[in-house]
Amino acid sequence: xxxxxxxxxxxxxxxxxxxxxxxxxxxxxxxxxxxxxxxxxxxxxxxxxxxxxxxxxxxxxxxxxxxxxxxxxxxxxxxxxxxxxxxxxxxxxxxxxxxxxxxxxxxxxxxxxxxxxxxxxxxxxxxxxxxxxxxxxxxxxxxxxxxxxxxxxxxxxxxxxxxxxxxxxxxxxxxxxxxxxxxxxxxxxxxxxxxxxxxxxxxxxxxxxxxxxxxxxxxxxxxxxxxxxxxxxxxxxxxxxxxxxxxxxxxxxxxxxxxxxxxxxxxxxxxxxxxxxxxxxxxxxxx
Amino acid sequence: xxxxxxxxxxxxxxxxxxxxxxxxxxxxxxxxxxxxxxxxxxxxxxxxxxxxxxxxxxxxxxxxxxxxxxxxxxxxxxxxxxxxxxxxxxxxxxxxxxxxxxxxxxxxxxxxxxxxxxxxxxxxxxxxxxxxxxxxxxxxxxxxxxxxxxxxxxxxxxxxxxxxxxxxxxxxxxxxxxxxxxxxxxxxxxxxxxxxxxxxxxxxxxxxxxxxxxxxxxxxxxxxxxxxxxxxxxxxxxxxxxxxxxxxxxxxxxxxxxxxxxxxxxxxxxx
Numbered sequence: 001x002x003x004x005x006x007x008x009x010x011x012x013x014x015x016x017x018x019x020x021x022x023x024x025x026x027x028x029x030x031x032x033x034x035x036x037x038x039x040x041x042x043x044x045x046x047x048x049x050x051x052x053x054x055x056x057x058x059x060x061x062x063x064x065x066x067x068x069x070x071x072x073x074x075x076x077x078x079x080x081x082x083x084x085x086x087x088x089x090x091x092x093x094x095x096x097x098x099x100x101x102x103x104x105x106x107x108x109x110x111x112x113x114x115x116x117x118x119x120x121x122x123x124x125x126x127x128x129x130x131x132x133x134x135x136x137x138x139x140x141x142x143x144x145x146x147x148x149x150x151x152x153x154x155x156x157x158x159x160x161x162x163x164x165x166x167x168x169x170x171x172x173x174x175x176x177x178x179x180x181x182x183x184x185x186x187x188x189x190x191x192x193x194x195x196x197x198x199x200x201x202x203x204x205x206x207x208x209x210x211x212x213x214x215x216x217x218x219x220x221x222x223x224x225x226x227x228x229x230x231x232x233x234x235x236x237x238x239x240x241x242x243x244x245x246x247x248x249x250x251x252x253x254x255x256x257x258x259x260x261x262x263x264x265x266x267x268x269x270x271x272x273x274x275x276x277x278x279x280x281x282x283x284x285x286x287x
Numbered sequence: 288x289x290x291x292x293x294x295x296x297x298x299x300x301x302x303x304x305x306x307x308x309x310x311x312x313x314x315x316x317x318x319x320x321x322x323x324x325x326x327x328x329x330x331x332x333x334x335x336x337x338x339x340x341x342x343x344x345x346x347x348x349x350x351x352x353x354x355x356x357x358x359x360x361x362x363x364x365x366x367x368x369x370x371x372x373x374x375x376x377x378x379x380x381x382x383x384x385x386x387x388x389x390x391x392x393x394x395x396x397x398x399x400x401x402x403x404x405x406x407x408x409x410x411x412x413x414x415x416x417x418x419x420x421x422x423x424x425x426x427x428x429x430x431x432x433x434x435x436x437x438x439x440x441x442x443x444x445x446x447x448x449x450x451x452x453x454x455x456x457x458x459x460x461x462x463x464x465x466x467x468x469x470x471x472x473x474x475x476x477x478x479x480x481x482x483x484x485x486x487x488x489x490x491x492x493x494x495x496x497x498x499x500x501x502x503x504x505x506x507x508x509x510x511x512x513x514x515x516x517x518x519x520x521x522x523x524x525x526x527x528x529x530x531x532x533x534x535x536x537x538x539x540x541x542x543x544x545x546x547x548x549x550x551x552x553x554x555x556x557x558x
Contacts, residue, residue: 083471109472
């Protein structure tokens with residue numbers, strides 16, 4: 001069953017003024033429970049606008065957003081419910097930290113959900129453990145932590161709300177490769193362990209390709225495609241035409257294909273690449 | 288939500304008003320504001336409104352945008368109008384009920400005040416609509432520069448103003464972003480008592496302050512890296528020069544002022 005669905009979702013900024021812009025144009029998507037969706041699209045393609053509709057931060061100009069089959073704009077209660085069901089972690093989440101200790105900051109979300117003290121404590125500790133925040137770090141001020149640690153505390157703040165759908169906007173931006181891999185790894189683990197649906201917004205596919213199950217491609221305010229990673233990369237050339245980058249390994253195989261080698265082009269991890277080379281080894285001379 | 292504020296916004300353009308010397312614009316706007324308080328009757332006020340309409344037309348700013356600048360002070364306008372209607376009792380009485388007396392005099396005064404406030408706001412927004420914040424502060428610095436004994440502080444104050452104005456949109460954007468982020472974590476800003484709502488702002492203002500401080504440091508470093516050391520010996524990339532149309536503008540305002548003064552003398556009554 002689709003956990004998240006949009007029907008003809010359209011959103012315009014500054015309606016009724018000469019500056020009116022359509023940021024999202026007639027989006028129809030259906031996301032199944034348990035998927036790990038990568039949302040890709042370049043700057044200004046409507047990614048951020050789209051995800052802010054999922055937990056009701058933006059009200060659609062027209063169309064509907066259904067979480068668990070329920071229209072989130074039906075009533076105040078349904079909107080509040082959606083806020084907690086869909087956890088949204090913004091870009092550079094470390095800039096939203098404000099509490100005296102990391103523990104209190106992670107507890108901010110669960111506290112707003114009016115949970116019991118014990119439940120809050122359980123959730124905070126669990127989320128902290130997930131993202132590798134130690135007990136010692138929990139007692140310290142979040143402003144004394146390093147950039148990567150701050151980011152993980154902030155992500156834990158959203159995870160602690162235990163949302164059914166976790167959405168992360170560019171969770172790896174501004175991090176070094178090591179920090180990036182760490183964040184992506186823990187997101188993958190989080191999904192496997194909790195079975196929740198996860199969405200990662202990114203403008204580079206290089207890292208999300210490895211962990212995603214589905215890819216949602218956005219281009220100039222429209223949903224271009226929503227498909228498995230395999231299917232999406234069969235059309236790697238189209239994605240590149242939109243000004244988006246594809247993983248380096250995909251580029252290599254596209255080049256090989258162009259040179260006349262009988263390889264598939266929807267290769268997006270090095271492991272797949274090795275397999276593919278092995279597969280064609282017998283067929284082509286000189287390999 | 289805060290993106291709708293147009294006061295103080297700049298609309299780039301290439302009209303005569305846009306190209307006028309910002310110093311002249313600043314002086315003329317001041318003059319206009321003073322003269323509007325000199326007006327004593329509808330005839331002189333009419334002349335001022337006419338002058339303003341001419342300026343708006345020349346600026347090529349859409350009328351809709353101009354009207355938007357009046358929107359934020361709508362309540363003040365209504366309030367002033369009501370007070371004037373209620374507390375002026377000369378002229379013929381039109382309506383009477385208990386303590387409420389509505390007279391022709393009251394209505395005239397109310398209309399007069401409303402036109403006066405609207406012209407005031409439109410004139411000053413015309414200045415900000417057609418002049419970038421940097422140019423305005425530059426003009427202020429230049430106009431105040433005869434105050435030699437505090438020259439350096441004039442530059443410092445102007446620089447501070449430029450920076451403050453420059454960062455207003457950035458701060459608004461930041462505020463909106465942090466608000467969304469905290470809302471996503473279930474922060475409730477709309478309901479609750481006054482104290483609760485004030486408390487709900489803490490998770491927004493602390494990150495906002497921290498970001499601002501960080502930004503201030505970064506800006507200071509960047510300025511130092513570019514050898515900024517205050518106003519002394521600093522030359523300008525954009526030299527301000529008075530053009531023909533600046534003089535025309537000045538003559539225009541002088542004529543309008545003279546007209547207003549003579550209309551005041553010819554017609555001693557409000558209407």
